[in-house]
Amino acid sequence: MPKKVIRLTSEGYKALEQELVQLSGEGREKVKHDLEVARSYGDLSENSEYDEAKNAQGQLEARIRDIEATLQNAVIEDGFRVRVLNHTLNQEAEYLIVSASEAEPENGKISDESPVGEALLNRQEGEEVMVKLPNGAQVKFTVLEVLS
Numbered sequence: 001m002p003k004k005v006i007r008l009t010s011e012g013y014k015a016l017e018q019e020l021v022q023l024s025g026e027g028r029e030k031v032k033h034d035l036e037v038a039r040s041y042g043d044l045s046e047n048s049e050y051d052e053a054k055n056a057q058g059q060l061e062a063r064i065r066d067i068e069a070t071l072q073n074a075v076i077e078d079g080f081r082v083r084v085l086n087h088t089l090n091q092e093a094e095y096l097i098v099s100a101s102e103a104e105p106e107n108g109k110i111s112d113e114s115p116v117g118e119a120l121l122n123r124q125e126g127e128e129v130m131v132k133l134p135n136g137a138q139v140k141f142t143v144l145e146v147l148s
Helices: 010-039 048-070 115-120
Strands: 006-008 074-075 080-086 091-098 109-111 128-132 138-146
Touching: 006 010, 006 109, 010 074, 010 128, 048 074, 080 115, 091 115, 115 128, 115 138
Parallel strands: 006 074, 091 109
Antiparallel strands: 080 091, 080 138, 128 138
């Protein structure tokens, strides 16, 4: 099965690298300490602190593996910035289309996997696009300007 390419901005790539360093260092040390403290309480079969520490360790290691896989399959792009007219709302909007892991819709960063992001990605100035939203509504956009 081919690996999924993940688009990341250079900013997003660096943020994931920093998170990986933090989790691999401080994160693992904290979990190690928590496990040692929990073991000191005695019988592990009825030790809820130990169970919590083991769960935290599992979540930490899963996040580390997830970040490593993302970084390994990442393609660095600065995102696709576009200014559009939303005909339904009769409003202009500017979007930066980024990977799902970097999406912040409230800040104009939308996922390339979202219906709007996928429909607008790599469009040209003047193109009109109809987008079906998850709620079933249809929205018409006109690309006013490609900014990146």
